[in-house]
Amino acid sequence: MNGAQALLQTLADAGIEVCFTNPGTSEMHFVAALDSEPRMRAVLALFEGVATGAADGYARMADKPAATLLHLGCGLGNGLANLHNARKGRVPVVNIVGDHASYHTQYDAQLQSDIETVARNVSPGFVRTSASTAQLSQDAVDAVQAAQGLPGQVATLILPADVSWGEGGQPCAMPARRAAPEADDAVVQAIARAIQTGGKTALLLGGQALREPGLLAAARIAAHAGVKLLAEVFPTRLTRGAGLPSVERIAYLAEMAGVQLADIQQLILVDAKAPVSFFAYPGKPSYLVPSSCTVHTLTTPEQDAAASLSKLAAALGANQAQPQLQTVQRPGRPRGKLTAPKVCKAVGHLLPENAILIDEAITSGLMLGAMTAGCPRHDLITLTGGAIGQGLPNAVGAAVACPDRPVVALIGDGTAMYTIQALWSMARENLHVISIIFNNASYSVLNVELERVGAGGGGDKARAQLDLDGPRLNFAQLAQGMGVHAVRTNSAEDFTKALEYALATPGPHLIEALVPESLSGAKRRVLPWLLRSLPSLPRPLAQALKRKLAP
Amino acid sequence: MNGAQALLQTLADAGIEVCFTNPGTSEMHFVAALDSEPRMRAVLALFEGVATGAADGYARMADKPAATLLHLGCGLGNGLANLHNARKGRVPVVNIVGDHASYHTQYDAQLQSDIETVARNVSPGFVRTSASTAQLSQDAVDAVQAAQGLPGQVATLILPADVSWGEGGQPCAMPARRAAPEADDAVVQAIARAIQTGGKTALLLGGQALREPGLLAAARIAAHAGVKLLAEVFPTRLTRGAGLPSVERIAYLAEMAGVQLADIQQLILVDAKAPVSFFAYPGKPSYLVPSSCTVHTLTTPEQDAAASLSKLAAALGANQAQPQLQTVQRPGRPRGKLTAPKVCKAVGHLLPENAILIDEAITSGLMLGAMTAGCPRHDLITLTGGAIGQGLPNAVGAAVACPDRPVVALIGDGTAMYTIQALWSMARENLHVISIIFNNASYSVLNVELERVGAGGGGDKARAQLDLDGPRLNFAQLAQGMGVHAVRTNSAEDFTKALEYALATPGPHLIEALVPESLSGAKRRVLPWLLRSLPSLPRPLAQALKRKLAP
Structure with a gap:
């Protein structure tokens, strides 16, 4: 049994059932060993940020880590932003990062770089380069233990190609998990x-x-x-x-x-x-x-x-107290020209029981919380680390973890483009994910932030940095180019119909919502002023304003 | 004058004319300051790997660095792979990486991470966090000097938001460049x-x-x-x-x-x-x-x-020797069903004088060198660091550096997907880039590598990791979704016609070439065997075989 085969058996024994992959030559023995371990599912991503974001979304819903398979320091770099989100969310992930054979690193070949250095950014608690085939399985056990401890974390195991291909691998068993202590x-x-x-x-x-x-x-x-x-x-x-x-x-x-x-x-x-x-x-x-x-x-x-x-x-003495519970309450069907709040309203109108809701809609999702508060029970996943490009990959992972639950991901146009390749993995795995892209042709939140940091009044060059128009993206075409069923909508009626169809039809869907900016023109100019004034307003007025602005 | 304004003036004084950007909130003062420096062009990318790859391509052609503008550790992470390619190619790049205000880092907010650690992977020679607005311009001069020394390198200047927004910035002048020494x-x-x-x-x-x-x-x-x-x-x-x-x-x-x-x-x-x-x-x-x-x-x-x-x-005593020069020689017009060698032949048939040729076609580009050897003078850019996803961003940068030269980028389907967002920047800047995507629905080189590393014989799961079919990508749709004129071709005639049109028509074009794998079936199986046999063959035979396999 070679190292890769022993590693895969060890991971599967530890309960890891999915590996999100984007391999290269140094990972070929791991790839070849996949067929030796029937308990391991391998899900290919076309970009590492999709693989790491999928591992994050998977673990959030499965409550156990997935593995990733990444190609040297550059592959890890491409996956770093979504590992950052996992780290900040204390989500367990086990990275397997292939490296050159240990004797090869001295030659500083083209892909040689310092992997451990990069890994420390997201895996401060566990970075290890496996030193030999004999030790590899124990290293994997240590990585899984580190990842799925409380709190969860990102553990990175660097796998030199010769450790992977070497013979004499021995699977290793996980020790029993210790229960987390209660507060003193x-x-x-x-x-x-x-x-x-x-x-x-x-x-x-x-x-x-x-x-x-x-x-x-x-x-x-x-x-x-x-x-x-x-x-x-x-x-x-x-x-x-x-x-x-x-x-x-x-x-x-x-x-x-x-x-x-x-x-x-x-x-x-x-x-x-x-x-x-x-x-x-x-x-x-x-x-x-x-x-x-x-x-x-x-x-x-x-x-x-x-x-x-x-x-x-x-x-x-509160054990018998009656908790206040949310009552059932759905918004009505939206009508007329499509806006971001109407998209949120349609989602609230239709969200099915047990859905997984992913919110990376930034300014366009301002009303999402209010509109879905009284929907049937669901789970909400959010942007824990602030590194945009998380939502579509998270949707891949959540759908792999929960094949019986529909995933509804609301994504801003700017954020969608960081990891748009996730759509292909949804198509390949035939995941029931509904990606809703708010196309307002703007990094809308940055227009607000420009004012908030006091850097407003910029000219054309500054504005062009925040503007996604010229040309306007067509997300329906992008989705179709990756094999995902897609429609483009600009009326609330069309959007709601498309969402009904997507919820009823297994497999991936993308619904592009052409909407104006939620915070545009006068609203955007007045917002920073309002925000600055909040602390000096009488408290009831401040609270009412806050509820109006972010319900 | 605030720090950002002084920084931009310092960079422009140092001859840096272009900044490839993907900013967030912490970079808003830099963005606002862009309009204060008319000599600085800002080119927005929708993903940081596009910005860094564009800076790499720009510097290769302009022989001086561009700046990048990246958003904290996650933005730098997203740009790492193409900075790796720049590092390995000894290409000068000046990264400006925004950070939280210096007093804010202690709170470990969502986007907080150790930027310097990540930066060291690609900028071992120059990583600095600017400590104050007063020092910022000198830091920038030091960064530019480090970047454009011989050898060129990636220099990373980390710019805390308060250093950027602070008043009292003073531009700094670059010292004269020292000439590089000759060999002793x-x-x-x-x-x-x-x-x-x-x-x-x-x-x-x-x-x-x-x-x-x-x-x-x-x-x-x-x-x-x-x-x-x-x-x-x-x-x-x-x-x-x-x-x-x-x-x-x-x-x-x-x-x-x-x-x-x-x-x-x-x-x-x-x-x-x-x-x-x-x-x-x-x-x-x-x-x-x-x-x-x-x-x-x-x-x-x-x-x-x-x-x-x-x-x-x-x-x-060779000063008067007559160097042997390449004669003019173009292949004929290809005919029939499209294959990867015929695409290379068409490029050789049509490549105009002074073109910039970018080769990230991996197995599909095997014949490119031979087919273009006798074309009119041109520059060839290649994958210096082996981190795929370089070609399309490099094309953006090369076209910005050389607006009068057509850029022809030959890209594999697998590699194209890492930084496909580059197409949007081509459309926005109306760059004369012709992106030729070889769609063979496979990580073809990995099929070869699987055999070469001795990991062949894998089953369905292994093969699925190397296969881009199910669904097959449609690059013409992807390009159209980003505002780039695109056609999909499967005959040599159509491809050649599309290339003629694209060369004659300013602005960006994508030509998708539906081709079979260059190394498929029997060829792929026999290649590793042939390669293993090469050292033991009589030398003339080995040389002939080598020329046949990689002319």
Whole structure:
């Protein structure tokens, strides 16, 4: 048995069933060994960013890692942005990065580069170059253990070609997983006392706390003790919809987050970070928690968030409290000229039970949360690391993980182009993914950001950097060129009909939505002014404005 | 004047006229400052790999660096593969990588990552995070100096948002460039003696030696002293065609390179590395120079290759020798069902004077060198670092650098998909680029490599990793979706007509060539066997076979 065969058996024994691949010559023995391991499915991507983003989306839904197969430092580089998103979302991924044979690196051949250096950017916790065929399987076990620990992380195993092709490979078994610890009793008691005696309190839920058990425990606490439930701005996976507790996500715009947090006197972190501004803006604070607010940590990402929330509920005597649950509520069928909010409305009108919703729609998706809040139960996946180009690859992985659940991915035109090659993998694997592309011919959010950072007033050259017109992309043609059924729509009626058809018809679909910018013209000019004014407005007015701007 | 404005003026003063951009929020002040510097052209790319590959292609043709504008560590990651190609080709590039404001990094916001770590993979010689607005312009001067030294390199300047937006920027002037030194007299004399007294000698030309002055000096030496002229396997830029000396490139396949080098007793390196195998193969040597061959170094990449070759010619008394020049010779018009060699033939039939030819056609381009050898003078750009996805972005940059020269890029289907977004930039800038995509629905070279590494005999899963069918890509549709005029052809007549039209019609064109794999079926199976047999065959037979396989 060669190294590659032993590696594949070890991975499969460890429960890894899917490898998202973009191989080259140095990975040919791994590729040849695929047929020796019937438990391993190999899904080819035409670009590494698709493979890594698919592994991210897969793990978010399967709750276990997939492997990637990447070609040397350049392949890893191409996959880096979506591995960054996985890292920030604490999503487990096991990268297998092929390298030259160990004796070949000294010759500095064309593709030679320092792979470990690149890997450290996304795999600070586990980067290892396997030193021999005999050690390879143990290295793989260590990588899988590192990846799927709590918190999940990206583990990178570098596989020299001679380690892969060498004979004498021996599969290795995974040790049993240790259960994650709960929050300490003393911490739980102290937080319970703080809730009972302190001022206005919010639980800020993130990571594992945003699944059903954590949400239900948190909602019992909320019902019993009157605390507010907040969620981190970009959840890895948020289970939501009718019958589940609803939580208010921290706003992307720091000014609005300020409104959300303004009257909170105690913030309790549950697998979440204290909120900070996504970017820095001249003269504005980066840390968004008011100085008058005390921050407590119930659980770190190393701990079991749901169990700790139950323990806190018990300490508060909230175990029997009736959590407030979202009622069933769908928006009506949209009519007339298509706009981004109408697209969100149509999605809310039709989203089926158990759908997986992927939101990388940036400004065009502003209404998505409100429009789908009362839809049947679904999971929402968001842009954890801010590296755009995540949504379409995530959809590939989510659909591979959950073949019985429809995936609806809402993607901005700018973001779609980073990893547009994902459409081909959807076609090849015949995945039931509906990609909705908002074509507003603009990096719309950057037009807003240009004003927010105080760099407005640029001329034609600056504006051309934010504008995707001239020529306008045709996503229906792009999809058809990759074998995906696609339509282009500019009326709400056509869009809704196309979405109905796509939901009812297995296989991949792309629906291009020709829409105006959500924040254009006057709105865009007035927004930065409004945002700047928020802190000085009377609080009810500020809150009403915030709800109007980002419901 | 803020930092960004001073930076742009400094870059323009240093002769940098183009910036290939894909900005985000942290780069908005740089974007806004573009309109303050009329000498700077900003070319937007929809993906960072296009921006970096365009900067590479630009510098190869303009002989000076362009800047890139990238968005934090993830943007740099997306651009890494084409920066790798630039690094390996010793091509100057100045990366401007935006970062969070310096005080913001402590909060580990979503897009925070270790940029310097990633940058070191491609910029080992110059990575700097600018510490203040006052220092920024000097940092930029240092970056440009590092990039455009001899050898050229990728320099990365990390620009925190607050350094960019801070007031008090002061442009800085570039010091005069120092001329690169020639080879030492003693080295030249020793090599001249070796040529006069030693056995069969070859000059291996690389880098700067492959432009006209170097080639002419080398050809005088060849004519006078009977030495052979070889070129490195993947030249950064090779000036060739009728009226210029022709050089034989080292073959990609190590076995064939072995045949080329078998009887060489002295190898003289001129801005080139001693040949090594592109990949390692079980049981085969990585270092390709025969043990009986002595290696001399005339110039390192730090030295002036052309002047050193002239000096060597003078030392040999070869200054008046008549170099052997390539005669005018074009293949005829191809007919019948389209194949990859017929595409190369049509290109040879029509290639206009002063064209820029980009070869990333992998197996489909095997005949390109032979078919275009006698075409009018042109420049050839190749895959220096082996990181595929280079050709289309290089074409963008080459066309921006040389608006009066047609660019003809021959690209494999697999490679095209890595950076297909380049087509949009061609349309937006209305560049006269003709992208020829060989659609054989396969990573054809990997089918060969699978056999060569001894990993053949894989089953359906292995084969599916190398196969781009199911669904077959439609590149004409992809191009049309990005606003590029495109046709799909499967006869030599249609292809040739489309190429004629594209050459005569300004603006971008894509011609999709539906072709069978160049190395399919029996050929593919017999090739590894043939290659293994080459060393044991009688030399004339081995040479004839090599010429047949890779002319």
